[in-house]
Amino acid sequence: MSVSSSQKKPSRGLLWLIVGGVTVVVIVGVGLSVRASESRDLKTWTDAQALPxxxxxxxxVQAQGPVLNLPGRMEAYSRASIFARVNGYLKSWNVDIGTRVKAGxxxxxxxxxxxxQQLLQARATLASAQADEHLAATxxxxxxxxxxxxxxxxQDVDERTGDLTAKQAKVTAAKANVEQLVATKGFQHLVAPFAGVVTARSTDVGALISAGGTAGKELFAVADVSRLRVYVQVPQTFSPQIREGTTARLSVPEYRGETFTGKVIATADAVNAASGSTLVQLLVDNPGGRLLPGGYTSVQFDLPVQADVLRVPSSALVFDDKGMRVATLDSQDHVHFKTVTIARDFGDSVEIASGLQAADRVIDTPPDGLADDDSVQLAVASAEAKPHG
Incomplete structure (x- = not known):
């Protein structure tokens, strides 16, 4: 019994020693595995942080075309300055500013x-010439x-016949002189050349009147305001898109929230070298006379959609010694810079006229130091450029 008991004690101690050794090995193995995993994770995180x-x-592409807003100037469809054709004094005037008048x-x-007095003298001269002609004819x-x-x-007969011809010529000249003075006398009445409204009166009863548009002054002004002409200076960039027949919306300060419709009836087809714009003329109906000639108006043109023009945020642009560029990503998330041309700048976004495709993935706010073929990682999902109102 004593021998058997002494043999069991070393066996039990050896067992515990083996179990302890295995436990240590397992613990060390697990520790080394965890450390290796953490090391790999750290390396992966470090590598990921190294990529921008x-x-x-x-x-x-905008769903609808842009709106071009330009200042315009309204003018009467027709305007006539009324000058005197005869000298004298103003006897009376029948209309004042704002009066609606008819033609004639x-x-x-x-x-x-x-x-x-000149007309009386001319008629007397005519009567004398006619008497001389009658005597010469007899x-x-x-x-x-x-x-x-x-x-x-x-010879004597020819002389008398020639005298008759001369007297007849004098009668003709005297008649022409009388008719000229009678026609001039007709200008003592100042009449409206067309139906419209009197927009100016710069004379009064008793005023000395001098004939002629150069020496004299404008006495009245009559304007046809049933329709108005609107003149707009269109930048050269947009001139091909605004042709005859193009419609526009007009607004004026005195009628806030209300718009009027005008149509382009003529273009100058030439660019002003000083302003870089071309003159465009529109016609707008004004049946109630609400729009005033000479006034300011804001003209809005709805431009057509341009399929080849793309919009991106202004923050996507990179301007350096290589010009204006944007950074794009290929399918492998490698950077490629593209040179672009700006069509219009809206402040928070720009329209790209060339150099970019609709399928391109554009980097917003590219990090400093980014170069072609650099690898990057995506921070967030791609989004569309914000539309500009």
Missing amino acids: SVNLVKPV QVLAEIDTPELD TAKRWQAMLATDSVSR
Whole structure:
């Protein structure tokens, strides 16, 4: 019994020693495995942190074309300055500013005493010339009769006939002079050349009137405001998109929230070298006379959608010694810079005219030092460029 008990004690101690050794080995193995895993994770994290993180935006084509807003100037469809054609004094005026007039309506009358005397003198001269012509005709007729009996010479008859012709010419000239003065006398009444509204009156009763548009001054101004012409300077960039027949919306400060429709009726087809713009003329109906000639208007053109023009945020642009560029990613997340041309700048976004495709993945706010073929990682999912209102 004593021998058997002594043999069991070493066996039990050896067992515990083996179990302890195995436990230590397991613990060490697990520790080494965990450390190796952590080391791999650390290396992976370190490698990941070494790659720049970027955000992507997607170039977009606008659903509708842009709106071009330009200042314009409104003018009457027709405007006539009324000047005097005769000298005298203003006898009376019948209309004032704001008066609606019809074509041919008398605006004012001029007293023309000097012209009246000239007309009397011209008529007297005509009567005298006619009397001389009648006497010359009678004399020539008599001398023609005497020539038949050879009582007078052919030379004398020719002289009388020539005198008659001269007297007839004087009558014709006197008649023309009278008719000219009568026509001039007709200008003592100032009349409206067309239906419209009187926009200016710069004379009064008793004022001295001088004839002519150079020496004289404008007495009245009449304007046809049933329609207005609107003149707009369109930048050269947009001139091909605005042609005859293009419609526009007009707004004026006095009618806030209300718009009027105009249509392009003519373009200058030439660029002003000083302003870099071309003159465009629109026509807008004004039946109620609400729009005022000479006033300011804001003109809005709805431009057509350009399929080849893409919009991206302004933050995606990179401007350096190589020009204006954007950074894009290929399918392997490698960087490729593309040179682009800007069509329009809206502040928070820009329209790209060339150098970019709709399928390109564009990096928003590229990190400093980024170069072609660099590898990057995506920070967030790609998003579209924000539309500009």
